[in-house]
Amino acid sequence: MNEQTARNKLTDICKLIYDRNLTVSAGGNMSLRLNDKEFIITPSGRNKGLLRPDEMVLMNMKGKTLSDGRPSIEKGFHIALFKADPETASVIHCHPLNCTILAVRGEKIRSSLTPEGVILLGDVPMIGYFTPGSKKLVEEVAKNSSSRAMLMERHGAITQGRTLEEAFNRMEELEFQAKLQILAGNADELPASEVRKLLKM
């Protein structure tokens, strides 16, 4: 993807994430792959509703910064997910309120409450708590690289996708499922046979 187009698209998604209350203030970080060697990522410490295309930071898969600006401290797990699957084009990490409620409770997402949860998210693992920006956190995210979405204990959520829109849709669905789970109390999940049928669709 052309760098300028990618900068514009990532800026639009950051605004959407902020406007949909999927993150507050400077929380979270989002990235978009340009090719097999380079990607752009949100800068460190900036409000996601106010970012401009020229503020996105260009980096390579070795972690070297190739443009102006200071990249997010979480660049390590974005690189780990890009490296784990060449099809992965976008990684979104943010702190949606309901996902974070489950994450601070240490409560796993039950994505089989509705068909959309099964189809869009599949199993959503919960990663333990590790200091933001730490090597240990990167290792734990990398171990779960085959998951479309994951929660990070006492922290927030990560989704990935083959397009920016797919990664965003998974985050929006993840937050919906977290809210549903909290409001629906101990409602039963779909039967296992139905889950298997949905997974084949």
Ligand SMILES: [Zn+2]
């Ligand atoms: Zn975070």
